[in-house]
Amino acid sequence: MNDHAVHSGAPCVVCGGSQIAIFDLDEDTAAEPSANTRAGINHAALSVDSPPELEAAWEKLVFGRLPKVTLETLRQRRERIESVERATSTANPPQLTLYYSPKACSLASHIALEESGLPYKVVSVDIRAGENVEANFLKINPSGAVPALVAGNTVITESQAILTYIADLAPETTLIPRPATRARARAHEWMNWISSSVHVTYRSIFRPQTYAGEDPHAITAVREHAKKKLGRILIEVETRLGDSLYALGSEFSVVDAYLFVFYLWSFDERIQTELPPRTRYGTLAARVWSRPAVRTVVAREHAVRVYALPPELAFASAA
Numbered sequence: 001m002n003d004h005a006v007h008s009g010a011p012c013v014v015c016g017g018s019q020i021a022i023f024d025l026d027e028d029t030a031a032e033p034s035a036n037t038r039a040g041i042n043h044a045a046l047s048v049d050s051p052p053e054l055e056a057a058w059e060k061l062v063f064g065r066l067p068k069v070t071l072e073t074l075r076q077r078r079e080r081i082e083s084v085e086r087a088t089s090t091a092n093p094p095q096l097t098l099y100y101s102p103k104a105c106s107l108a109s110h111i112a113l114e115e116s117g118l119p120y121k122v123v124s125v126d127i128r129a130g131e132n133v134e135a136n137f138l139k140i141n142p143s144g145a146v147p148a149l150v151a152g153n154t155v156i157t158e159s160q161a162i163l164t165y166i167a168d169l170a171p172e173t174t175l176i177p178r179p180a181t182r183a184r185a186r187a188h189e190w191m192n193w194i195s196s197s198v199h200v201t202y203r204s205i206f207r208p209q210t211y212a213g214e215d216p217h218a219i220t221a222v223r224e225h226a227k228k229k230l231g232r233i234l235i236e237v238e239t240r241l242g243d244s245l246y247a248l249g250s251e252f253s254v255v256d257a258y259l260f261v262f263y264l265w266s267f268d269e270r271i272q273t274e275l276p277p278r279t280r281y282g283t284l285a286a287r288v289w290s291r292p293a294v295r296t297v298v299a300r301e302h303a304v305r306v307y308a309l310p311p312e313l314a315f316a317s318a319a
């Protein structure tokens with residue numbers, strides 16, 4: 001007889017207890033799980049938090065000790081975990097803490113949290129002061145980048161993932177279209193393009209060393225090429241927006257919050273080049289700016305570090 005204990009600390013949705021399961025494994029009959037083991041697995045499958053250590057122990061258990069448990073069984077149990085997480089996370093969301101830097105791309109996630117109506121905390125990580133490469137933050141996100149969202153005992157990084165997760169936690173809002181819709185695909189198309197093209201182009205201007213290394217000629221080449229590319233990117237934003245009120249149509253979504261950040265950046269003094277007119281983009285930014293949640297967030301970020309806003313986005317209430 002071999003005891004295998006799994007503790008998660010999270011309350012079980014079945015019994016409310018904090019210990020998830022204790023598996024009793026008989027090495028000799030490991031191919032056929034005992035009633036206790038089955039009960040243990042089922043019990044574990046209903047754990048709310050699905051913490052990494054439970055996942056790891058579970059895989060070891062299933063693959064290492066119970067070779068005849070089929071992948072299909074495992075899949076079904078995973079589905080059960082996910083459906084419980086879906087059912088409980090919107091009604092009882094995990095504690096959310098956003099690590100952000102003023103006016104960084106994390107502003108989009110900050111706006112999404114405020115728009116969601118969910119309770120959350122924020123921690124400022126000032127990139128300009130190098131706080132993002134301090135040990136405390138690297139423990140949260142080893143790549144040293146914001147945004148990072150701590151959700152319960154999980155850290156989520158990458159704006160697109162964070163924006164999607166926050167929006168999914170607030171299904172009563174219009175923050176993201178429902179799964180399996182074309183509008184949802186469009187939301188991801190926008191976010192992925194913003195992350196991989198728009199953001200990358202700005203980064204090439206602000207921090208060309210990221211791509212050029214320390215060679216001064218390469219730095220100039222990367223920056224100058226990116227300035228030209230930014231013009232084309234901004235024209236493409238105009239085209240993609242079309243005549244819609246918001247990026248996805250008639251309702252505000254996380255895509256608009258994300259676009260808003262890069263509208264602000266287009267006024268950064270480091271650009272130093274003439275950019276094409278941003279008529280539709282400017283109208284969208286003004287619409288986003290008129291939202292109380294957006295002003296609340298920018299005011300909060302300004303309390304940490306004041307940053308310039310485009311002239312038409314007056315900030316009378318920023319005191």
Ligand SMILES: N[C@@H](CCC(=O)N[C@@H](CS)C(=O)NCC(=O)O)C(=O)O
Nearest residue numbers: 104105127144145146147158159195
């Ligand atoms: N692909 C990431 C990019 C994150 C990113 O580059 N964040 C910047 C701020 S806008 C950052 O933290 N830079 C600090 C650094 O990389 O040193 C995302 O979309 O979240």
